[in-house]
Amino acid sequence: MDLFNGAVGTNQVHDFNPGIRESGLFWTVPVPEDALEVNFEAGTATLSLHDFDTEDYHNLENALKDGSEDDATISFDMKWTAIGKPFNVSDPVHTFAGRFSLAKVDIAWSASVPRTGFSFTSDPASNTQKKSVFGRERNGIFFTED
Amino acid sequence: MAFVHRHNHFGLHSLSRRQFLGAAAATAGALATGLRIPTVFADNDKLATVFPLPIPGGTPIAFPDGFSTLVHHFPSTANNDSLPISEPSEITDFNGVVGLDRTVGTGVDNSGNTLHYQVDNGFMSGLYRGEDGRMHHGTFAFL
Numbered sequence: 001m002d003l004f005n006g007a008v009g010t011n012q013v014h015d016f017n018p019g020i021r022e023s024g025l026f027w028t029v030p031v032p033e034d035a036l037e038v039n040f041e042a043g044t045a046t047l048s049l050h051d052f053d054t055e056d057y058h059n060l061e062n063a064l065k066d067g068s069e070d071d072a073t074i075s076f077d078m079k080w081t082a083i084g085k086p087f088n089v090s091d092p093v094h095t096f097a098g099r100f101s102l103a104k105v106d107i108a109w110s111a112s113v114p115r116t117g118f119s120f121t122s123d124p125a126s127n128t129q130k131k132s133v134f135g136r137e138r139n140g141i142f143f144t145e146d
Numbered sequence: 147m148a149f150v151h152r153h154n155h156f157g158l159h160s161l162s163r164r165q166f167l168g169a170a171a172a173t174a175g176a177l178a179t180g181l182r183i184p185t186v187f188a189d190n191d192k193l194a195t196v197f198p199l200p201i202p203g204g205t206p207i208a209f210p211d212g213f214s215t216l217v218h219h220f221p222s223t224a225n226n227d228s229l230p231i232s233e234p235s236e237i238t239d240f241n242g243v244v245g246l247d248r249t250v251g252t253g254v255d256n257s258g259n260t261l262h263y264q265v266d267n268g269f270m271s272g273l274y275r276g277e278d279g280r281m282h283h284g285t286f287a288f289l
Contacts (some may be wrong), residue, residue, distance in 0.1 A: 001264075001265050002263060004263070008262050021200070023199055026219045028270075030195075030285065064217065065213065089231060091233065094226060094233050097236065109265065120254060120256070121158065123253050128249065131222040133222060134234075136242070137233075139201065139238055139240050141275065142239065
């Protein structure tokens with residue numbers, strides 16, 4: 001979750017992420033199962049975290065170098081809503097397959113950095129979605145071509 | 147058949163990486179003795195205690211100062227080959243439900259300044275092979 005003092009991609013001032021695992025696992029952390037609700041019948045998925053501890057690495061390059069960071073918290077509510085028909089994908093190059101739907105996503109989020117007193121609240125009305133997807137996936141040892 | 151993965155409530159307690167690592171250490175003994183492999187979509191509120199492994203592929207990133215690296219992630223906006231999407235999962239040896247999103251917008255900080263944002267968030271929930279080589283069930287957020 002990145003903040004820019006200017007257009008996205010320029011003059012980044014905050015980069016909220018949980019860090020990179022030694023294995024290379026990228027910005028991925030366990031969350032309580034009740035943070036997630038997926039209802040394929042309704043074509044929706046929701047992911048919500050409140051006051052979740054993370055780090056502010058300030059900018060992407062510093063984050064990828066595991067540079068200095070500040071403790072931070074983030075909160076967000078996201079809802080994926082399927083648009084169009086689901087489709088199957090099978091990719092033997094990247095060894096993943098699944099059935100997915102493109103989706104519209106609604107998101108509202110906020111962040112705070114206690115050390116500096118910084119806080120931010122998004123304006124959901126300003127959202128411009130670039131691309132979203134959700135569905136079922138199997139990969140790696142579970143991959144089989146359709 | 148429609149699949150419904152439903153939970154009853156929201157409003158979560160936070161869990162830091164440090165807390166997670168502590169919990170993982172505390173449960174290492176139990177894991178070493180071998181727990182049952184949970185069903186892919188078991189409905190429980192347990193927290194995963196073993197990290198999954200990253201997808202092998204990803205996106206190379208280079209900076210003007212010469213620093214470059216490969217991140218094990220494909221943005222939702224990217225397509226590989228002729229496929230309509232790139233792999234949305236961050237974790238490999240995984241069988242479950244997944245979602246990924248990129249949204250941009252604006253908001254206001256506590257000083258009243260308007261800032262622009264980009265959010266790349268996602269989720270993965272299901273069966274996975276952990277760093278310990280064993281199979282586990284867990285729910286993860288990509289943040």
